[in-house]
Amino acid sequence: MEKIKCIGVLTSGGDAPGMNAAIRAVTRTAIYNGLSVKGIMRGYRGLINNEIVEFHSDSVSNIIQKGGTILRTARCPEFTASEGRKTAYDNMRRAGIDAVVAIGGDGTITGARIFAEEYNIPIVALPGTIDNDLSGTDSTIGFDTALNTIMECVDKIRDTATSHERLFFVEVMGHTAGYLALNGALATGAEAAIIPEMETEDDQLKTLIDNGFRKSKNSAIVLVAENPKTGGAMGLAERVKREYPQYDARVTILGHLQRGGSPSAFDRILASRLGSAAITALQEGQRNVMTGIRNGEIVYVPFSQAISHTKKLSQDMTDLVRILSI
Ligand code: F6P
Numbered sequence: 001m002e003k004i005k006c007i008g009v010l011t012s013g014g015d016a017p018g019m020n021a022a023i024r025a026v027t028r029t030a031i032y033n034g035l036s037v038k039g040i041m042r043g044y045r046g047l048i049n050n051e052i053v054e055f056h057s058d059s060v061s062n063i064i065q066k067g068g069t070i071l072r073t074a075r076c077p078e079f080t081a082s083e084g085r086k087t088a089y090d091n092m093r094r095a096g097i098d099a100v101v102a103i104g105g106d107g108t109i110t111g112a113r114i115f116a117e118e119y120n121i122p123i124v125a126l127p128g129t130i131d132n133d134l135s136g137t138d139s140t141i142g143f144d145t146a147l148n149t150i151m152e153c154v155d156k157i158r159d160t161a162t163s164h165e166r167l168f169f170v171e172v173m174g175h176t177a178g179y180l181a182l183n184g185a186l187a188t189g190a191e192a193a194i195i196p197e198m199e200t201e202d203d204q205l206k207t208l209i210d211n212g213f214r215k216s217k218n219s220a221i222v223l224v225a226e227n228p229k230t231g232g233a234m235g236l237a238e239r240v241k242r243e244y245p246q247y248d249a250r251v252t253i254l255g256h257l258q259r260g261g262s263p264s265a266f267d268r269i270l271a272s273r274l275g276s277a278a279i280t281a282l283q284e285g286q287r288n289v290m291t292g293i294r295n296g297e298i299v300y301v302p303f304s305q306a307i308s309h310t311k312k313l314s315q316d317m318t319d320l321v322r323i324l325s326i
Contacts, residue, residue: 004122004282006036008052008097011069012043012076012111013104015259016128016142018267019069024060025275026101026126031057033279038097042072043104044079044111047088052095064268067145067261073104079111082118089119098122101278105129105140106175106307109290113303116288124278125290125303126271130259133177135311136301137292141274144266146173146258147183150223153254154188158221164248165218167240169194171233171253174225180258181225182317191220191325194236196227197313205236209244273298 007030011019027037039059041051053059063070078084092100099122102112109125116123127134130146150172161168170190172180178195185193194204208222224233231238233251240249263271274291277298281289289300 002098004035004099006038006096007099007101007279007282008038008040008047008092008095009055009071009101009103010040010043010046011071011073011103011128012108013073013106014129015067015069015073016105016130016140017067017145017259017261017263018141018271019073019103019128020060020063020066021263021268021271022103022126022128022141022275023069023071024064025272026278027055027060028057029276029279033283035279038095039071040100042074043076043108044084044088045074045076046071047091048076048078048084050091050095052091052097064272065262067263069103075107076111079115085115085118088115089121092121099124099282101126101275101282103128103141105131106133109134109303109307113288113307116303122282122287124281124286125306126274126278127290127292127306130173130180131175131177132179133175133309133311134290134292134306135308136290136294136299136305138294139266139270141267141271142259142263143179144270145261145264146180147187148264149258149261150180150184150254151187153252153257154184154190154221154223157252158188161219161221161250167219167247167249168221169224169233169236169249169251170221171224171226171251173254173258176227178225178313181223182313182321185223185321186317186324188221188223189324190223190321191217192222193318193321194222194224195313196225196229198318199227199230205239
């Protein structure tokens with residue numbers, strides 16, 4: 001096995017608070033272990049466009065507390081084509097990079113998996129996404145901060161919802177997963193969470209109304225996971241207007257503010273541990289794995305498992321939202 005001397009680090013896909021802490025941990029752990037580091041700008045696009053910069057210990061100074069990513073990020077359709085990956089590989093080798101740490105979500109790991117297999121490159125991924133939809137890890141970097149942002153926003157919406165005695169649908173991100181909506185609902189005492197995972201089971205809006213969720217309450221907040229199939233919060237509010245006109249419904253879409261802000265202590269620590277573990281993994285000869293956290297311990301999750309969408313939302317938690325909102 002070729003000895004690794006130089007690591008390239010990149011962030012790709014949607015940004016997430018804590019990515020900077022991860023870049024810092026990767027960079028400093030690598031340097032501490034005698035490796036050199038190069039920052040690849042704008043994710044896979046930067047590999048294709050040859051935007052590669054030398055990284056030193058002070059390249060990552062004063063960033064642990066910052067949201068976003070100093071490496072910038074992008075979604076790169078060119079990388080899904082073999083010509084794009086060939087250019088990326090050539091640039092990578094020319095820059096002397098012999099292993100890559102890729103920080104991102106589902107799309108990033110899918111790209112890493114194909115690239116690693118095609119060119120036999122050592123790649124380790126870090127789960128960087130607010131969606132928490134990667135399997136094999138209890139949490140992804142950015143999820144906790146986004147959840148706290150949602151909590152602050154919903155607490156504010158609660159004030160006006162109560163004053164006006166209104167039904168609010170608050171739409172949160174999550175790609176196709178309901179982790180932010182369900183956890184957000186528990187954290188804010190919302191009356192319900194409407195999530196894609198339950199979509200096939202029943203008509204969640206009808207169940208909510210039929211259960212008489214407003215009987216003892218003058219207002220209600222429902223956290224809705226974004227969902228193009230149902231139209232998300234807007235789609236639900238339109239249905240209420242048509243089918244249950246007795247309710248005065250309003251919609252708030254939290255949008256990209258969920259992706260910004262200074263990372264929470266939890267995300268900074270998680271990113272630091274996972275970033276450092278990525279270098280250990282590469283030095284131990286691990287390939288095609290994502291570093292993750294299970295029950296407080298670092299684990300290495302094969303790419304195929306990480307993107308398998310087999311992580312289950314806890315039924316206990318969905319039940320708890322219902323029980324606690326009576
Ligand atoms: O994957 C992170 C995420 O924020 C999703 O929750 C959301 O669906 C998507 O990215 C939004 O992407 P964009 O920033 O390209 O609009």
